[in-house]
Amino acid sequence: MKLSVVIPARNEEGSIAETVATVAARLDEEGIDREIIVVDDGSTDATAETVKAIAAQDPGVIYLRSPFRNGFGFAVRAGLERFSGDAVAVMMADLSDDPDDLVTYYRILDSGVDCAFGSRFIKGSSVEDYPWFKLVINRVVNFGIRVLFAHGYNDTTNAFKAYRREVIENVQPLLSHHFNLTVELPLKAIVRGHSYEVTPIRWRNRKAGSSKLSLQEMGSRYLFIVLYVFFEHHLSRGDYRRPDEGSSDDIRN
Ligand SMILES: Nc1nc2c(ncn2[C@@H]2O[C@H](COP(=O)(O)OP(=O)(O)O)[C@@H](O)[C@H]2O)c(=O)[nH]1
Ligand SMILES: [Mg+2]
Numbered sequence: 693m694k695l696s697v698v699i700p701a702r703n704e705e706g707s708i709a710e711t712v713a714t715v716a717a718r719l720d721e722e723g724i725d726r727e728i729i730v731v732d733d734g735s736t737d738a739t740a741e742t743v744k745a746i747a748a749q750d751p752g753v754i755y756l757r758s759p760f761r762n763g764f765g766f767a768v769r770a771g772l773e774r775f776s777g778d779a780v781a782v783m784m785a786d787l788s789d790d791p792d793d794l795v796t797y798y799r800i801l802d803s804g805v806d807c808a809f810g811s812r813f814i815k816g817s818s819v820e821d822y823p824w825f826k827l828v829i830n831r832v833v834n835f836g837i838r839v840l841f842a843h844g845y846n847d848t849t850n851a852f853k854a855y856r857r858e859v860i861e862n863v864q865p866l867l868s869h870h871f872n873l874t875v876e877l878p879l880k881a882i883v884r885g886h887s888y889e890v891t892p893i894r895w896r897n898r899k900a901g902s903s904k905l906s907l908q909e910m911g912s913r914y915l916f917i918v919l920y921v922f923f924e925h926h927l928s929r930g931d932y933r934r935p936d937e938g939s940s941d942d943i944r945n
Contacts (some may be wrong), residue, residue: 693802694725694884697839698771701730701785705738706900708785712746712783718791731767733758744787765873772860781854786898789852797854806886808854811847811891840922845890848878862934868909872913883925885934
């Protein structure tokens with residue numbers, strides 16, 4: 693099974709080289725067939741040159757300039773349209789996510805589960821240096837999502853997750869332009885009938901560069917996509933569920 697890793701990166705010159713190097717080294721060590729796609733859109737620092745230089749040395753690393761408008765969601769979607777693996781992981785460029793956890797994700801997917809979801813808030817996980825205000829908002833939002841969907845998973849909002857290729861096909865069309873894509877993917881995967889396994893992961897705050905997530909700009913967009921998936925789940929009579937599950941499309945008249 694080949695794994696693609698999609699890394700959106702905007703102005704990450706301080707960490708992108710190390711991110712790509714550590715991910716590549718860890719996957720190669722495990723003998724995992726891999727491709728790393730760094731998706732840039734409008735970086736004004738040395739991110740593009742840095743990644744192009746790495747890609748010139750390593751055919752398993754791809755520099756992708758997003759063909760869409762700028763934004764986190766569009767950048768990830770550009771990577772999801774381009775990847776060639778049997779599975780894909782979305783990972784951050786700021787060294788917050790741990791390559792060891794990527795290997796764990798790979799093993800989960802390889803065992804036949806559709807999605808591998810990490811949690812930073814269960815036994816065995818670790819979180820370093822999370823800004824306290826963001827952490828409070830994070831816990832409240834994840835609690836709300838958990839109440840709405842009753843899925844028992846407490847870290848829906850974290851982008852670092854992995855999916856088998858069929859899942860990415862079944863969650864189309866994707867609607868989110870921004871960071872709200874991080875909840876659209878797992879929630880749609882779940883309500884459309886895909887299996888998932890939750891595993892503890894490590895997360896640490898970035899040491900270089902600056903955070904691009906503005907809670908103020910994202911609040912209503914998160915609410916929009918959460919409610920969208922919630923209503924799809926409860927009102928669409930299973931029309932969007934994975935095809936082999938026997939949806940109402942099978943009914944002929
Ligand atoms: N291509 C691209 N990547 C982005 C954009 N916004 C954020 N990112 C990347 O998405 C990841 C998460 O962003 P980050 O600022 O660390 O968010 P935070 O950890 O929630 O504060 C990082 O790898 C960023 O470089 C964007 O507009 N375009
Ligand atoms: Mg970050």
